[in-house]
Amino acid sequence: MDNRLDVSKYIIFAENLVKRFGNLEAVRGVSFTVSPGECFGLLGPNGAGKTSIVKMVYGFSPITSGDLSVFGESISQHARQVKARIGVVPQEDNLDPELTVVENLLVYAGYFRLKKEIARERAREVLEFMELTEKADTAVNNLSGGMKRRLTLGRALINQPDLLILDEPSTGLDPYARHMVWQRLRKLKEAGTTMLLTTHYLEEASQLCDRLVILHQGKILEEGTPEGLINSHVGKEVLELGVGPEDRSTILAEAADLIKDNQILGDNLLLFTNMGEELAASVARLTATRGIEVNYRRLRPSNLEDVFLKLTGETLHSVPGDD
Amino acid sequence: MPKITAILQGVTTWPDISWPLVVRVFLRNLRVFLKNWKANLMFNFVEPILYLWAMGFGLGIYVTEIHGLSYINFLAPGLIASSAMFSTSYEMTYDSFTRMNYQKTFHAMVATPVSMDDVVMGEILFGTFKGMLYGLVFLVVTFAFGLVESPMALLVPVPLALLALTFCILSMIWTSVAPNYDSFGYFFTLIVSPMFLFSGIFFPLENLPMGVRYLAWATPLYHAVEVIRPLVLGTLTWTGLVHLALLLIFVALTIRIPLAMVKNRLIQ
DSSP, X not given: OOHHHHHHTOSEEEEEEEEEETTEEEEEEEEEEEOTTOEEEEEOOTTSSHHHHHHHHTTSSOXXXXXXXXXXXXXXXXXXXXXXXXXXXXXXXXXXXXXXXXHHHHHHHHHTTOOXXXXXXXXXXXXHHTTOGGGTTSBGGGSOHHHHHXXXXXXXXXXXXXXXXXXXXXXXXXXXXXXXXXXXXXXXXXXXXXXXXXXXXXXHHHHHOSEEEEEETTEEEEEEOHHHHHHHHTOSEEEEEOOOHHHHHHHHHHTGGGOSEEEEETTEEEEEESOHHHHHHHHHHHHHHHTOOOSOEEEEEOOHHHHHHHHHHHHHSOOTTOO | OHHHHHHTTTTTSOOOOOHHHHHHHHHHHHHHXXXXXXXXHHHHHHHHHHHIIIIIIIGGGTOXXXXXXXXXXXXXXXXXXXXXXXXXXXXIIIIHHIIIIISOHHHHHHTTTOOHHHHHHHHHHHHHHHHHHHHHHHHHHHHHTTOOOOGGGGGTXXXXXXHHHHHHHHHHHHHHHOOSTTHHHHIIIIIIHHXXXXXXXXXXXXXXXXXXXXXXXXXXXXXXXXXXXXHHHTOOOTHHHHHHHHHHHHHHHHTHHHHHHHXXXXXX
């Protein structure tokens, strides 16, 4: 097999990746590839195995079984060379709190053995790119959460990485700070940086990722582009209806040809469709003629959250009569 | 038993060390230390001076002489050693634990070409530096008090380095299994303080009952004191080399252990 040729094409090549901690199997046979210039997302709730996967990719934790190459190399055998080409933004900020912003960058550059002049120049560029130039001499302890995050992201760029790994890059940030981070990431993407991103923000995934996998309990449920996944699983729109359980089957049966799929969420029935207006009209007629009480009604564009709900809702608590 | 095997996994293998990167880790800690070195240095060094005053001048009046020395002459060289021991032990417990668990500094470093073995070796290098620094500062104090009797005192860095290394290793081992900050209380109460009291700093060991004396011989601090005191007083004999050799052997045999234990704690 010319497996080797195949592997070297990809920035990341993972096949049947397994990670076990004692009896807990955090990652259960995950396969994916990331091509140069791509932003690839791992989407899933907490505990889905996202962080375990990225920690294996950047060589922090050893793989239990399976194949993993980064830049066509095995990370366990060439850890230092591979890590020299990666930038990591971890889930929790781990900056040097006593040092200033610029010192953080220079110290980090030292770990990559960058020459002093080059490190200075890169630090200057990074500060400018991250809009932190004014804070260069402020101690990290005195920065806001959003600024710390930007510095963590900037620090990961100091070695001009060929692969940027982002583990929940905007978790815990306020909306303004989050958009600041997303803007920077989009710029990096436009410049052709390959990215591996984990998130449980569906908006983040749909804004940034070219391709993504949905992870649940250590396994890949689905893979595709954000729009592709939305179209194939839930259609363009969602009609949320607050109707009692006894009336749900009537609505589902009568409007079946307009409904792509459905899901129960709390007290609401979610109808996934490609024909939102028609469905809304038809349901309105139906509820009026049959005297069905509707407490809540909303037609909105569908999003990855619906895909996620659709995919995981079934496996978590399948609804009788569903499908 | 399986638990101990897991904790010590890899201890018999050659560590993955890149010395230039070990130095980077050391420099990172040094840079943080220099941020407020004055305050840092002050606290660690006021304490032995208080001891020197209280015991040397206070108690010393009632102790006429030990081995033909005034009490303060006997005491001061021992405090050089204990000063080094305490500063190294604090650095490699509370401070290393903070970097390891709360600041996640170790995690940040190993996401770069730095390996976990580089990180721990860099920590040990810094702990050794700190112990030597505090020991040497106290040597200067001793000199200022007019208690240094011989130019051989210039060789004090040698036993100090070995002493500090020893306590880096012991402290790091404890830190690698410590569940929280409180557990360091045990380390200081059960290991460090008894050594401070029973390693021949305050009184010669021959005053102790035989059993306790053997225990003292098993402590690294005792061997360091037995080299440093003769260096300061100019009474070094060949037995000094035996004490040095014992410290060296201890370091050589055990330095691999904290590298493996920290790695096994953090990397899963």
